[in-house]
Amino acid sequence: MTHQLKVIERKQLQEKPDPATLGFGTLFTDYMFSMDYDPELGWHDAVILPYQNIELSPAAQVLHYGQAVFEGMKAYRTGDNVRLFRPDENFKRMNKSNARLNMPEVDVDFMVDALTQLVKLEKEWIPTGEGQSLYIRPFIIATEAYLGVRAATHYKLMIILSPVGAYYGSDHLAATKIYVEDEYVRAVRGGVGFAKAAGNYAASLMAQTRATELGYDQVLWLDGVEQRYVEEVGSMNIFFVIDGTVVTPELNGSILPGITRKSIIELAQHLGYTVEERRISIDDVFEASASGTLQEIFGSGTAAVIAPVGSIKYRDQEIEVNDSKVGPITLDLYNHFTAIQNGTEEDPFDWCVKL
């Protein structure tokens, strides 16, 4: 592991986008980070360089066998103050994904340092509007040119940056409509559901497409064995407020261990809410709705932060939650959470890294 970080300057910088028009993940900043791995040198040639296309062998294993993991996090800016939200957690989780996919471990401290340097260099790219941020995408791909099925020997780690608006459009607290998928399965215990493995997302597209066609925003996945227990939403973990208690599915190997999920649990407890991590079936959710104890539902994730859920469709039943409006506990958590991320409220957990 080398800790030298070279910077190659870009001759001409791009024009920054109009903050009013920001979408998600289509624009990229002037610079990116890149680092290579081989068995002799380990991770080496760490460099910050102009954002540009990469060259791969058509036999590169990532293109055939999906040996790729990624992370997602955000940088927030208020004036000159830039904050990263728990970046060490992302690189720790990346190492868990790496381990599951037989990929080489990264040095968490070095990665946080490298990311810090990159974000500092690109500070002017961080938009400052409500719900806006710089989305950070670290990823590792297998680059070895070999068609046998085995773990690759050569990898590339990159970080690219994209200035983004709110994930679900401008009204970031509008309630989303959720479709419970009872045919397709995202992940099963013993599989790679807990890892941010590239293939998990390709496997989810068909259900998402169907949900979109039927007029829903996101898919709610059930467990792979019994197709009965709630796991997660397309790009978020999920929380229910039932009879005053905040309930979220317990981590079981097929659910992604979201860093926003974990942080919300800590924040909710800090604010005095009772939080339960437990198995919850889709029938439990519908029964709570029928009995009037289902008060709120929301999703959590880096891209969406906190997204209220307004309705859930499962087979031939559909329930509405809190009149399709953001509920008081969801709003309370959202307000504190985003204030901590933006630095407008004290950070009692020391989550934010100030650059």
Place this chain on the structure above:
Amino acid sequence: MTHQLKVIERKQLQEKPDPATLGFGTLFTDYMFSMDYDPELGWHDAVILPYQNIELSPAAQVLHYGQAVFEGMKAYRTGDNVRLFRPDENFKRMNKSNARLNMPEVDVDFMVDALTQLVKLEKEWIPTGEGQSLYIRPFIIATEAYLGVRAATHYKLMIILSPVGAYYGSDHLAATKIYVEDEYVRAVRGGVGFAKAAGNYAASLMAQTRATELGYDQVLWLDGVEQRYVEEVGSMNIFFVIDGTVVTPELNGSILPGITRKSIIELAQHLGYTVEERRISIDDVFEASASGTLQEIFGSGTAAVIAPVGSIKYRDQEIEVNDSKVGPITLDLYNHFTAIQNGTEEDPFDWCVKL
């Protein structure tokens, strides 16, 4: 869909490898096929061009969300006679993979034509030794530069060619040792197990690594729900000869529908064997061994063709099959199958396409 196929000539051809040293999937021929997809033009710019690296955006969706499928097939040569084995079946299966991963359909006839032209051009690269062939790898990757999770709008289809020896080394009928995986899961019904989706292979590496470390050649996967029923081996489907009957797990959505598998079923029936496609548990296999009715086991796949299985380890039990030697039915099927592929025996099924 354009049916024009441009050829860009290579100025300097590579030296052909020594056939005695051929491995699997490390050397590539002088030319490759490439074709692009976008929503306006559909598949377009079909071209045979010099084998070379490709350029991708670091935000290309294949690198993040694993939207990629592939196929594998072989060309065989005897003197001047070149044969492809059921290439239409591969492109039909590719379309099934495409559908599951929300990727655009390809025109099977056009793809067989394009492949035929490519292989004709590279005829001299096809090795003619025992167990040798030209391995053909068509694949499609999502190339759109976008970090949102949805089906991509832009794709690239390529075909690369690699002269290969026998998959398991020089002694291609040596019995393999199989490790039954009872912790990790490859696929589950409702998932993408039946598709040749890139992510399936990344998910399988951990178990394969463990099996290799323990001294086994391949992993035998059990079903994802009950972890009890036999599904497939790492890179092969699996067949058992029990009490004179050829038994193979029935297709259930999580097993890859192998073209070699399907062909072996047809060949075995043609040769007068009884074939059963049915659910078979790992306990059934061990009970058949205990009662003396388990006569042979073999795997089938494009890379390995037919590979005898000499032993199976499951938890704390290990059984040997036919004294770790290739059995008479396995050998009979192997001899007829490879003779049909090589053209040394009549092809009653019209499987081979002569170039």
